[in-house]
Amino acid sequence: MPDMTSKTDWPEDHSPTPRQALHLSNLSFRWDQTQPPISYPDMTLNSGEHLFLRGPSGSGKSTLLSLLGGLIVPATGELTLLGTELSRLTNGQRDRFRADHMGVIFQQFNLVPYLTTLDNVMLPCRLSRKRRSRALPTPREEAESLLTALGIPQSHWHRRVTGLSVGQQQRVAAARALTGAPELILADEPTSALDSYNRDRFIELLLGLAAEKRSSVVFVSHDQSLAERFDHQLALEVAP
Numbered sequence: 001m002p003d004m005t006s007k008t009d010w011p012e013d014h015s016p017t018p019r020q021a022l023h024l025s026n027l028s029f030r031w032d033q034t035q036p037p038i039s040y041p042d043m044t045l046n047s048g049e050h051l052f053l054r055g056p057s058g059s060g061k062s063t064l065l066s067l068l069g070g071l072i073v074p075a076t077g078e079l080t081l082l083g084t085e086l087s088r089l090t091n092g093q094r095d096r097f098r099a100d101h102m103g104v105i106f107q108q109f110n111l112v113p114y115l116t117t118l119d120n121v122m123l124p125c126r127l128s129r130k131r132r133s134r135a136l137p138t139p140r141e142e143a144e145s146l147l148t149a150l151g152i153p154q155s156h157w158h159r160r161v162t163g164l165s166v167g168q169q170q171r172v173a174a175a176r177a178l179t180g181a182p183e184l185i186l187a188d189e190p191t192s193a194l195d196s197y198n199r200d201r202f203i204e205l206l207l208g209l210a211a212e213k214r215s216s217v218v219f220v221s222h223d224q225s226l227a228e229r230f231d232h233q234l235a236l237e238v239a240p
């Protein structure tokens with residue numbers, strides 16, 4: 001059985017932000033006919049709440065992030081993000097939806113190697129007018145304040161991002177995910193390369209900045225000790 005726990009009550013919401021960040025109903029996905037489908041428990045995450053997603057290798061954590069990111073479409077069921085049922089969108093509309101509403105932090109960070117640190121952080125604002133309009137006071141100033149908050153020295157801002165350490169690149173990826181206040185941040189094992197001090201500090205910063213921007217975080221990790229920092233947990237199991 002999935003383990004879903006809720007520790008917080010959602011405060012009264014007077015903003016125009018949709019109340020539900022995500023809702024899964026009867027969701028399943030099949031990579032190919034030789035494998036059993038991966039089935040996901042029904043769940044709802046309210047706007048601004050954070051979800052810790054865990055489960056053994058092969059249980060479908062990364063597959064769920066790909067479904068949430070609209071990179072693949074479900075075999076059955078519904079996946080509703082911010083009130084929009086993703087499978088009703090065309091491929092192009094899903095790409096636009098992702099650019100407008102989601103920040104992603106993957107294990108390999110996916111930073112653009114020939115761009116500077118600052119240009120990497122501002123990239124989502126170049127790709128989405130919505131993100132640009134929410135990057136306050138300006139995309140550049142927001143990028144600078146995120147980099148400062150995440151402890152990236154100013155001397156690194158105009159360097160190619162590949163010149164930064166792995167831990168620094170990871171924080172640049174977090175700044176890029178947060179820029180333009182997307183409603184949903186998807187993070188796939190972003191702390192796997194860090195020692196426990198830097199891991200704790202990174203999560204504190206990520207959740208603190210996400211709270212400022214009222215973004216929901218879906219965070220995948222094998223590290224159960226991190227779970228208590230999240231509003232909800234979802235435990236997946238490998239299909240029999």
Ligand SMILES: Nc1ncnc2c1ncn2[C@@H]1O[C@H](COP(=O)(O)OP(=O)(O)OP(=O)(O)O)[C@@H](O)[C@H]1O
Nearest residue numbers: 031032035038055056057058059060061062063064
């Ligand atoms: N691109 C793919 N093509 C075919 N099968 C895939 C693909 N990606 C994942 N799978 C299969 O789907 C299942 C779930 O994989 P997934 O990567 O989602 O698990 P995970 O829980 O993220 O694992 P890990 O903790 O090892 O990253 C596995 O059986 C895997 O082999």
